[in-house]
Amino acid sequence: MVEPILRLDGLRKRFGGLAVTDGVSLEVAPGEIHAVIGPNGAGKTTLIHQVSGTLRPDAGRVVFAGQDVTALPLARRARLGLARSFQITAVLPGFTALENAALAVQARSGSSFRFLRAAATEAALNREARAALDQVGLGPRAGMPAGALSHGERRQLELAIALAMRPRLLLLDEPLAGAGPEETERLVGLLRGLRGRYAILLVEHDMGAVFALADRISVLVYGRVIATGAPAAIRADPAVRAAYLGEEEAA
Amino acid sequence: MTAQLLLVQALNGLQFGVLLFLVAAGLTLVFGVMDFINLAHGVQYMLGAYLGASLAAATGSFWLGLLLALPAALACGLALEWLVFRHLYDRDHLAQVLATFGVILFLNEAVKVIWGSAPLQVPIPDALQGGIALMPGLVYPVYRVAILAAGLATAALLWLLVERTRAGALVRAGASNRPMLAAMGVDTGRLFMLVFGCGAMLAGFAGVMAAPILSVDPGMGDTVLILAFVVIVIGGIGSVRGAFVAALLVGVIETLGRSLLPDVMRLFLAPSPARQAGAALGSMLVYIAMALILAVRPRGLFPARAG
């Protein structure tokens, strides 16, 4: 079996009396899209926070590319190749779309303690940033300030920034949240294009998208993984149907 | 002799610490609950001293002066809140710092215009004249003991208010998690005014009490303000308990450092360089202590805010 790019080992996190992550273990193989689904408040975002390094787990380990990163802060994990998008869009509004992506390229292109040359004139940074924007279809908007982009475009930019990091694992927290039907279609197509090239841990509410994209799905309920498997197996799993899918159908 | 001197200076330090606490308590609460940095808080202390001095002179009684100065200080605080501060609550800290700095410039100058630049003399009230023999050969002024007692009593009262009343519970909730207050449907405008008024009055009270033993001059609020900032940073922003512990600590370190270090340095150096080095080091001691404490505990001794 291939060495997984990400392994979560008995992660636990409590907020006050509430166990939001309750012994989560799962693996993401290289090139795999591993989706995490679960009802609202199941602890998906909290899980992503612990993988990316925004939150420290109370117990358990996060092993990334064979290295225990549990104690490393967000920035260090990012430099190791762990890229995340935010459920609530967090692009730099005063930067242009291009500069948002160029910042991510810059982070992996040598020292940033360079004081003399204007960063905007560094062709190598701009070229790769432009490529990432083109990849998500934002090329024509490169010169726009991110604050002036539409909501859907900002979601695309989030993705472009993550891709510009040239990550070994993408953590995507509800990349389709708030996108209209057309934008959703475009974003799903885009994610499908990434399939096989990037390992992705995908948290998503849109079941159609999840079942279309994921190689494997883990179902999170009250902070526990109640099932992991191929989409077909998850669809058929009675426990999942009872706990989660049934609820959707009833609604 | 040295042991006695040490004891006297330690008591002076505690008494200064208690005054600092009265100023810092308002500052830390205003900051904790309203996320408002009020540089003009030191001015409240100064106004307290000047109002107390004038009213005492006018009425011929220190006590009457004190009694009248408190509502006067409160009125000044509320007037400032109404005129300036309430327009700053939703602005960033930079705007708050600058606007309250402007208030300081104005009031310091206004005090100069009204009372002159020379320090005012305020006599110690008759009832508190004289000294107490703490031990054979060591007499300590009654008035300073009274300050210590009044300060501690006020601290206890404040603790009761914050820990045991409904308003206090709101204040604590605000200091640890501000959005929750609004979510609970609390009338924040009124709560802010309450906290603000209390803070202004406490600082004013400290000013009145300090008037007979410290110099009453137009810059007196600034020195106290900066030390009060040191206190709340060391204590943990928003924490009244932290402010209390840190205020005593800062009061003692500051007083002992300034009075004893020149003597201590004489153990190592010739008299003249010892005086120089001791004075320099003594004035730096509080800030060095702050740096050391923050190096170990960046959020202060008793961090109030969660997360």
Place this chain on the structure above:
Amino acid sequence: MTGALRAAALPLLVFGLLAAAPFLGLGAGWAMTLLARAMILGIAALSLWLVVGGAGLVSLGQAAMLGIGAYAVVVLDAAGVTEALVVTPVAIGAAALFALATGAVAMRTGGVSFIMITLAFGQMAFFTASSLAIYGGDDGYTLYGRSTVAGARWMQDRLAFHYLCLGLLLGSFLLCRMLLASRFGRVLRAARENALRAQAVGFEPYPYRLVAYAIAGGIAGLAGFLLANATEFVAPSFLAWQRSGDLLFMVILGGLGSPFGAVLGALAIVLLEEWLGHLTQHWRLIFGPLLVLAVLFLRGGLVGLGRRHG
């Protein structure tokens, strides 16, 4: 007009006026003194702009760095060293080191306590200067004369000193602009807009902010060197916290958006203080409320004002 030209128009105009000032009827002693003071405080304001506008940190202790630069001149003067080629690097280095050491502590706590801790360290420097009896203590220290440059005394010359200050002001301005546009500055700006985003792509803001703070300290040290030479006198009041407040006002009044705002703010406030000082001895009674009003109503600063109407 293209955007770049338009953005450069105001700085070009102001620097041009400063260069021409001695020949536009402002060649008298008092006017030159005032202009030198305005330009020197402009350098100090630029240094603070790097911290506030560049790194997004509100500091209330910048006067300490200015004062340390000035006291470097004093300490070396007392030791018989008056050569600017020695004194200047020492002034810059000492101020930068102080910034580095105090900034390292102040930044660790993050957020609001930065204001209070920089204020506290500034006060520490102030009290230390007051207690140094060999350098005059509270009364200050009178320099024998201005620093020499490679042994020559041309800083004594009013016109030469004017252009020295102007050159260094322009240099500091261009330095700040260059820094903000560089890779380093891009990280600073990103961390200012959204620290979490900067971290998520791999930048820990702390070292970048600390270096920016130290560079700003160095620039303020340079201003201190000039101020000591301009007045030929140095006192603890150079480090008073009110001066830090004044510098902050200059930065805000000019407008945080561009370093030129700091230059403009410094010129405006030095001239305003001078003018008010002529009107009344109690000019702060007017200045204080003006400050409050500026904060409440002039949100984009002077530069923003020009933009909106321009």
